[in-house]
Amino acid sequence: MRIKKFRGKSILEVLNKVKKEFGEEAVILDSEQINTEEGQIYEMTAAIEEEEVIIKDSLPEIETKLVDNEQRFEDYIKREIAEIKKMLNNILNPQLKNINYLNLIEKGIPPFIAKELITTNSDLLEFVSEKLKEKGNVSNSKYQVFIGDSGTGKTTNIFKLAVWYKYKYHAKVLVISLDNYKIGNNFQTKRLAELLEIDFKILDLEELKEIEPILTKYNYVLIDTPSLEKRLMINDLEDLILKMPFLRFQWVVRATEHYEYILKLWGKIEKFPVEGIFLTFIDKISNSMPLFWILDNRIPPITFISNGERLPEDILKAEEKIIKKLLLKSILNI
Numbered sequence: 510m511r512i513k514k515f516r517g518k519s520i521l522e523v524l525n526k527v528k529k530e531f532g533e534e535a536v537i538l539d540s541e542q543i544n545t546e547e548g549q550i551y552e553m554t555a556a557i558e559e560e561e562v563i564i565k566d567s568l569p570e571i572e573t574k575l576v577d578n579e580q581r582f583e584d585y586i587k588r589e590i591a592e593i594k595k596m597l598n599n600i601l602n603p604q605l606k607n608i609n610y611l612n613l614i615e616k617g618i619p620p621f622i623a624k625e626l627i628t629t630n631s632d633l634l635e636f637v638s639e640k641l642k643e644k645g646n647v648s649n650s651k652y653q654v655f656i657g658d659s660g661t662g663k664t665t666n667i668f669k670l671a672v673w674y675k676y677k678y679h680a681k682v683l684v685i686s687l688d689n690y691k692i693g694n695n696f697q698t699k700r701l702a703e704l705l706e707i708d709f710k711i712l713d714l715e716e717l718k719e720i721e722p723i724l725t726k727y728n729y730v731l732i733d734t735p736s737l738e739k740r741l742m743i744n745d746l747e748d749l750i751l752k753m754p755f756l757r758f759q760w761v762v763r764a765t766e767h768y769e770y771i772l773k774l775w776g777k778i779e780k781f782p783v784e785g786i787f788l789t790f791i792d793k794i795s796n797s798m799p800l801f802w803i804l805d806n807r808i809p810p811i812t813f814i815s816n817g818e819r820l821p822e823d824i825l826k827a828e829e830k831i832i833k834k835l836l837l838k839s840i841l842n843i
């Protein structure tokens with residue numbers, strides 16, 4: 510048992526002091542009025558069982574624990590809320606991404622590129638640079654066979670390239686046409702070769718294999734072919750590459766073509782050593798966004814670009830900055 514005296518100006522004040530320290534179980538042993546210098550005061554002698562006091566003594570400890578627990582609980586709730594926020598964001602984000610994805614598609618970017626662009630989370634310029642770096646550059650091989658649909662610009666651009674090699678690198682260039690279907694047209698091509706002072710031969714597939722020894726004296730041998738899948742069949746190409754495995758292909762593609770068609774055609778020729786794409790008719794595109802298919806990993810890199818009909822000047826080497834300018838011209842208004 511613990512006994513203590515409590516004093517106060519009124520009985521109520523003293524009782525409150527007793528209650529506060531000893532609680533409801535306190536027993537009042539004595540109560541009296543005392544005259545002091547400050548005036549009359551009340552004094553009570555109260556008692557409490559010792560264990561009660563122990564409980565009372567440990568109260569501040571319990572209170573601290575409670576406060577600690579409250580703090581921990583608050584922290585826990587905060588963490589939970591942050592987690593829920595994060596989860597909500599994750600749920601909402603695909604929707605935001607979908608909105609961006611739809612925007613990109615609306616602008617004309619092919620869906621498979623738009624998807625990649627969204628998942629990489631990079632901006633357009635960054636994405637284009639990265640993709641072009643991944644693709645890298647190709648050094649142009651000595652033997653290049655130009656293949657592609659009819660009217661894509663194979664003949665015209667072979668001559669542009671021949672002039673490019675001849676005047677830029679002082680190279681010895683031979684142009685061979687395997688297109689002996691167009692009699693009148695071949696006369697014109699021959700005339701063109703004379704005007705441009707480019708060595709030129711018209712051969713068929715068998716003759717091409719026979720003249721192999723004379724090809725050694727040239728730095729570049731550019732081989733023109735008739736339209737793919739009309740006059741030049743896939744099995745003709747298989748035959749050709751089997752007999753002359755050192756040949757490399759340049760695939761001539763019109764920039765105005767739809768990516769679905771391009772990918773379909775690519776599926777047929779991907780087994781061949783296609784070194785690059787010669788992209789033509791870029792002067793005919795107003796929106797460059799659909800052209801983003803050229804960044805697809807499956808497709809070989811662009812080697813040259815034809816930006817008009819003028820021969821030999823409308824040709825550009827597909828350097829990174831030129832491709833970037835071409836792809837982003839709709840956005841940057843250049």
Ligand SMILES: Nc1nc2c(ncn2[C@@H]2O[C@H](COP(=O)(O)OP(=O)(O)OP(=O)(O)O)[C@@H](O)[C@H]2O)c(=O)[nH]1
Pocket residue numbers: 657658659660661662663664665666688734735736789790791792793815816817818
């Ligand atoms: N506007 C424009 N016209 C081009 C371009 N490249 C080629 N041409 C024109 O397209 C037409 C067809 O070009 P060709 O070089 O004969 O095409 P090809 O692929 O050899 O055609 P085929 O031999 O019939 O399969 C010609 O009138 C060229 O001047 C280009 O980049 N822009």
Ligand SMILES: [Mg+2]
Pocket residue numbers: 663664665688733734735
């Ligand atoms: Mg042609």
